[in-house]
Amino acid sequence: MKFFLLVLAGVVFSSCAGYQLGGAKPPSLASVKRIAVPMFENGTLFPRAEAIATSAVTGAIVQDGTYHLADRSEADAVLEGKIKGIEYNTLRSSRLDSSVAEELTNTATIDWVLTDASDPTRILASGSSVGSSSFFVSSNLQTARQNALPDAFERAAERLVSRLASGY
Numbered sequence: 001m002k003f004f005l006l007v008l009a010g011v012v013f014s015s016c017a018g019y020q021l022g023g024a025k026p027p028s029l030a031s032v033k034r035i036a037v038p039m040f041e042n043g044t045l046f047p048r049a050e051a052i053a054t055s056a057v058t059g060a061i062v063q064d065g066t067y068h069l070a071d072r073s074e075a076d077a078v079l080e081g082k083i084k085g086i087e088y089n090t091l092r093s094s095r096l097d098s099s100v101a102e103e104l105t106n107t108a109t110i111d112w113v114l115t116d117a118s119d120p121t122r123i124l125a126s127g128s129s130v131g132s133s134s135f136f137v138s139s140n141l142q143t144a145r146q147n148a149l150p151d152a153f154e155r156a157a158e159r160l161v162s163r164l165a166s167g168y
Contacts, residue, residue: 025066026167028124029077029114035067035164036075036117040110041082046149049083053110053153057081060157066165075117077124079164084109084128086152088145091134106145107132108152112160127163131156 025032037058042050057079061067072078085108092103110129116122132155135148162168 032076034070034075036072036078043082052150056153056157060161064161064165077114078117079114081110081112084111105134106152108156110156129156129160
């Protein structure tokens with residue numbers, strides 16, 4: 001009976017072989033625990049886009065939980081970003097007049113670089129993250145665009161943090 005229980009316990013515990021609890025960070029970021037995120041650079045003509053993008057990225061880092069936010073003096077790495085572009089395309093036009101848009105998509109692109117805090121010349125990871133959103137055209141197009149922009153940046157931020165947290 002003891003032999004049977006021992007074999008049963010061995011089978012049950014061997015089914016978990018190879019799995020581990022906790023994060024699965026990329027090997028190049030294994031030592032990084034705290035990240036500093038200074039205000040991103042705005043390479044577009046859209047006002048306040050850098051504040052919206054930086055806020056979206058910090059929110060995504062907190063939501064993911066793999067890394068903690070810190071000041072530059074206490075951080076292991078620094079995440080710097082630049083808003084490369086924000087594009088608008090027509091998704092659906094009016095049935096009666098094809099030149100009148102009814103629904104638009106916006107695509108926000110963020111170029112980013114994660115550097116070592118103690119040696120800024122050492123790049124730990126870099127890339128470009130793209131997020132998009134769609135919205136209906138209302139009587140005030142400028143307000144509709146401004147309201148849809150945070151959603152596109154949040155999607156780009158989720159892709160950025162996913163790349164940092166899991167490598168893809």
